[in-house]
Amino acid sequence: MDAIMLNKIRYHMVGVISAIALVAHTMLLGVFLFAAILPKLVMPQKVVQHLVDPCITFISSMWLEGILWWINWVYQPKWNISGADQLNMKDWYLLTANHQSWVDIFVLYQLFHKKAPFVKFFIKKELLYVPIVGQAWWALDFPFMRRYSKEFLAQHPEKAGDDIKETQKACEKFSRKPSTVMNFLEGTRFTSDKHKAQKSPYKHLLKPKAGGIAFTIQALGDKFNALSNATIVYPGHTPTFWDMMCGRIDHILVEVNSTPIPAHFSQGDYLNDPALKEEIQNWVTELWQQKDLDIERLLSQHARSIKARNPQFAKG
Template identity: 65%
Template sequence: MTKPTELKGSQFLGVISSLALLLNTLFWGVFLYTFIILRLLLPARIAEKTANPVITSIASVWLGGIMWWINHIYKVQWDIDGLNRLGKKDWYLINANHQSWVDIFVLYKLYHRKVPLLKFFIKKELSYIPIVGQAWWALDFPFMRRYSKEFLAKHPEKAGDDMKETQKACEKFSRVPTAVMNFLEGTRFTQAKHDQQQSPFAYLLKPKAGGLAFAIQALGDKFSALTNVTIYYPDGIPTFWDMMCGAFKRCVVRVQEQAIPAEFAHGDYQNDPQLKKAVQDWVTEIWENKDQQMAELDKQYHS
């Protein structure tokens, strides 16, 4: 694996970018909170038809400002291939490798205003971030509560609760076209995590198939395919602060649509060993191909 280069950016630009992001968030946050309160006051069915679309529009405009900044101030060079299936009246199950918070902005670059607003699986702890956390809640982002092995040893009755929450959250998406985004690795790649896991992949952590399987089962046949996204940073993996400072200059993205076996939408992933193995084997094959693709891109840009 090629060693990442040291990314260089402007600390001054980082401060200006932070202020711009803060002001953009505070401005739209006022409108957001207004409609969140309205949503809480209205009956659920009425709120779904009135407040929810406005909340989605506010989030879309907020994201549009950020994407304008990335494209016109940072002037990132994009190399994108395979982005073919687009449309706001379809359901999307999107999977990508995870290396940095910047990945989220890359995915919005690909899909913002081209498909239904992306819904990420979010760690429960992040729901407490001011404005943004409440926006995620109002937009029905699925929140995941990860329990440690130590906690589960003391509270075995909690085992499987995170998957149940995933399934419950995804069931909400059956009513309107939705784009569900899942990072199969469950956490950002670092060499330390890679070594600790003894991952068999050179560029990836081990995938966790459970969340993906539950999303497929919750939405049945709504998903026509899995959208498999590979993100590669030729100049090294940028941090969020690197991006804010303008050090994020190039990004390569490859997109592939992969058929989801019909049997995955039925059955019981958690209690059916054969189904579980079939899903895990399918995910492993996807990950092997992604790892090879990362290796080829690494060779292409650093040979």
Template identity: 45%
Template sequence: MSYILSKTLIGVISSLMLSINTLFWSMIIFFFALLKLLLPFKPVRILIDRILNGLATNWISCNSGWMRLTQKIRWDVQGLDGLQYENWYLVNTNHQSWVDIFVLQHLLNRKIPFLKFLIKRQLIYVPVIGLAWWALDFPFVRRYSREYLEKHPNMRGKDLETTRKACDKFARIPTSVMNFPEGTRFSTTKQDKQKSPYRYLLKPKAGGIALAMESMGHKFQSLLDVTIVYPDGVPRFWDFLCGVVKRITVRIQHQQIPTRFIDGDYENNAKFREAFQQWLYQLWLEKDERIGQLLAEKNPASISYP
């Protein structure tokens, strides 16, 4: 009983610190976002974008602060060397839990530019944080079912169009574009439904990452292929807040963007699309094998707070 109360208390404290931190930085971000709307001049907007990214970076640093106070995670991380803050990166990662985003932000903050990623359209209505994502130019996309697209074929490709517009904005100042190729969090139910050929992953969707490479390939310093593993099982977000997560393993592979994919046409060139998909499937196969190897390792990670 005392353990449950202690765990719940940590969860409440973590939630309060997360909420206060979010409210504080969001209010400042909203002010500069309003300025950007009122001053529609490109040089001014670029300057304000840099200020907004700096504020968001401080926001993440404060999140890392309360994480260090409330979490005793054993981190096993490789691949953080050689990163540059004043550059562009394409970050490609598997997705299992909301915790993934906090892990990535915590590890990569101030090592590379602020991470931006596609968000489901309905999340813009989440109080405070939804508006903060909008103010920071996170691209919001609508997810349509196959049945809906069959009835409304004109809606096909709308999410790719949103991705292209977002990449045009990201090219102005150093940005890290994060992509979850699976498009959703992993679950065995989803894995069975789509008959995924992978043991630990869903099938990757190539459209978003292909458009990012086409739009910004010459800008990206490299592709950061990130693999996140929870050796003790995939946690719920509440578990994370309560300090239940004891071990997190992360591997980051630095890869050059293949030059043959920079100036291609994923939407209209069938041969290019096939080649790109095969490249991504191979990347995913290697990631699947890596996850299996990491889960099989018996050596616990050392206690550290990166």
């Protein structure tokens, strides 16, 4: 049996062990989570807010810390992080990032966990039914979004705007205490096929969508001081979730930039003001143009660093 086959077997064995550990870890903490969810269903809102929600956040943090410990101490990826050292637990953060893989979520938690309020993502409604994890997201007040196709809306025009109402309703809860709200502007994970289908003008990105982030800004007014814009780069290859489980993660490059949010964005009516809608979309487009350049720069810097550490590679 050659070395390549042995490496494949070893990686898959690590993946199976990791999967078993993840399921066991999730089920163990899931017992405590459901014990906390039951009071959330029946107790008054004030009691839930001051007693139950902190318990749910603590349990979810324990689950997350177990996964991050496994990633960092078993897989030992090489992190190169910049710009995430000015965070605190008492501020509101609006966070966005390029989206390539489920691994992105754990990368963002690596950056923000225990440095800022618990990161909450906009999630597709269908993921509510993922066992334990879906219920945890619900208990943590993650905003679940139901996106309707143009064909469905043509047949059911009364549903138009429901996604906006859900965004605004979710953001009302975020306004009560410091929160970190995450929105992937691309709306889906990057793939070459999607990139070609979109005819994306960017080399490394899909086209950004401004709607979700615009409604979040308008719902939370001036709570956000700035946009935390994370650029995530995986040199070599983009790891899938199974790659992560198998430990096939090498270098992870992350750069976080703080971008001011124009004050008037929170005052207008994005849905009914074409000029404001165009201005916010242009703002998002400029962010994405710069992010595309940043990804290229980070890849080039990493390649030069590898060559500097390996002169024989540079000669080849």
